[in-house]
Amino acid sequence: MRVLFVSSEIFPLIKTGGLADVSGALPAALNVADVDVKCLIPGYSAVLDKVENQTYLGTLQVFTHLSCDLILGVIPNTQVEVIIIKHSGLFERDGGPYTHPHGHDWADNPMRFGVLSKVASLLSLHQPFWSWVPDIVHCNDWQTGLAPYYMKQRGLTQAKSLLSIHNIAFQGNFAPHWIQSLELSPQDYQLNGFEFYQQVSFLKAGIFYADQLSTVSPTYALEIQTEAFGFGLQGLLQGRSADITGILNGIDTDEWNPAADPYLPDHYSEKNLAGKARIKTTLQEALHLHVTDKMPLLGVVSRLTHQKGLDILIESMQELIDLGCQFAILGGGEKSFEAQFLAFAENNPNQVSVTIGYNEPLSHLIMAGADIFIMPSRFEPCGLNQLYGLRYGTPPIVSNTGGLADSICHSDEVSIQNNTATGFVIENVNRMSLLVTIKQALSRWNDRKIWKKIQKNGMKKEIGWKNSANAYIALYQKLLE
Numbered sequence: 001m002r003v004l005f006v007s008s009e010i011f012p013l014i015k016t017g018g019l020a021d022v023s024g025a026l027p028a029a030l031n032v033a034d035v036d037v038k039c040l041i042p043g044y045s046a047v048l049d050k051v052e053n054q055t056y057l058g059t060l061q062v063f064t065h066l067s068c069d070l071i072l073g074v075i076p077n078t079q080v081e082v083i084i085i086k087h088s089g090l091f092e093r094d095g096g097p098y099t100h101p102h103g104h105d106w107a108d109n110p111m112r113f114g115v116l117s118k119v120a121s122l123l124s125l126h127q128p129f130w131s132w133v134p135d136i137v138h139c140n141d142w143q144t145g146l147a148p149y150y151m152k153q154r155g156l157t158q159a160k161s162l163l164s165i166h167n168i169a170f171q172g173n174f175a176p177h178w179i180q181s182l183e184l185s186p187q188d189y190q191l192n193g194f195e196f197y198q199q200v201s202f203l204k205a206g207i208f209y210a211d212q213l214s215t216v217s218p219t220y221a222l223e224i225q226t227e228a229f230g231f232g233l234q235g236l237l238q239g240r241s242a243d244i245t246g247i248l249n250g251i252d253t254d255e256w257n258p259a260a261d262p263y264l265p266d267h268y269s270e271k272n273l274a275g276k277a278r279i280k281t282t283l284q285e286a287l288h289l290h291v292t293d294k295m296p297l298l299g300v301v302s303r304l305t306h307q308k309g310l311d312i313l314i315e316s317m318q319e320l321i322d323l324g325c326q327f328a329i330l331g332g333g334e335k336s337f338e339a340q341f342l343a344f345a346e347n348n349p350n351q352v353s354v355t356i357g358y359n360e361p362l363s364h365l366i367m368a369g370a371d372i373f374i375m376p377s378r379f380e381p382c383g384l385n386q387l388y389g390l391r392y393g394t395p396p397i398v399s400n401t402g403g404l405a406d407s408i409c410h411s412d413e414v415s416i417q418n419n420t421a422t423g424f425v426i427e428n429v430n431r432m433s434l435l436v437t438i439k440q441a442l443s444r445w446n447d448r449k450i451w452k453k454i455q456k457n458g459m460k461k462e463i464g465w466k467n468s469a470n471a472y473i474a475l476y477q478k479l480l481e
């Protein structure tokens, strides 16, 4: 079975969030399971710098007025081959994969990801320079949403398409004038097509034209079919409900392994947690917090956006500081969240540390050194940090939604008794609920025997990619039947 896995970010080449983690780890797991998988990614400068064994494949006419070179290489530390779309004008820029260094979206994102989608569709056909034709084109998120459309538009391909939705809030909706330059057919600009509220919608196109759909947790698969979570696409999704599968993400257990993590000054496992206590000290020192094992240290590593619900943490912070909690916060996003967190740090330097920006080593250090991880998301398609929290013996406090609901079991008398307790679930995303739940967690933390039990339950959980990769393989097989 040949699978072309198309994504706008792949760890360790380029990453803005969990999509990169999944796009790095899932193809590697598929490869181990003998699926013939190759990735496709835009040739951002970071990608061109990091991909190994690069060879020129050929030049592809993508649109009438646009061609690009294709390069084949290997993703570092894996056996997975990746095809890079090289077009210096579109992809080799300072800034992020989606944004200008000043933070605004690149104005030509429709063209940049239109090219990604179109190349995916062209690679599903035999090309003069390249005989590897996929059976399945596995698309991810809006950036690849036009690929299933282009595959159907030309009608030449035998390949089937799967679109995985990692976050339905990001839809890639753009002004209709892009129809012409993206060489879309004007007659498909309609309800039964890629039109969505008078815009060209990449994600809607994917949902409408893909042969199968998946989301990154079973609960989110149901949630996106409701008005509260569907961001306007719930009706279309209800119509395709038989074609939607929810598969919970796994994690890369080599990259996230407290027993061998190169970012950590010390190591530990579920059998011996002593190293974790020493890492807490290192973390407190590094962040200039008061060094003590008496105060619970709460960690946050997150995009600071409305989705992540951290405004309710901001509303609760003073009370938690007064209760003697410490905070290690790492993230970036909405300026008002950043400013409010920074103000707490300034006024409480012994108890609150806030680091704005993206910092891979610190994210691992917080995951290991914190006692508790906080993730009160309003919606969370899957979420990976709560899974890293399980693996690192840092029980997460999560909201009752999406992949959080599917991966964390609330610690109450029954679940503690039968060893299924792994974290804490807040009932509603509001200040009161969060405070009540954090206080429950703190009282468990004060009972070191019970706390250790909760930590170990999480650390023992099978959360690698094997099971989820098998679920994707079953879905690919269904597509080929």
Ligand code: ADP
Binding pocket: 016, 017, 018, 019, 021, 301, 302, 303, 330, 331, 332, 357, 358, 359, 360, 363, 382, 383, 384, 385, 386
């Ligand atoms: P999302 O993709 O919605 O942001 P996930 O929980 O799926 O949420 O994945 C987030 C990923 O990004 C995790 O690997 C997390 O560790 C990482 N991450 C988020 N913010 C930062 C940051 N400021 N520095 C380093 N890593 C971060």
Ligand code: GLC
Binding pocket: 017, 018, 019, 022, 166, 167, 216, 249, 380, 381, 382, 383, 384, 403
């Ligand atoms: C998105 C979601 C997140 C999920 C990730 C990987 O970024 O917001 O919940 O874990 O994709 O699937």
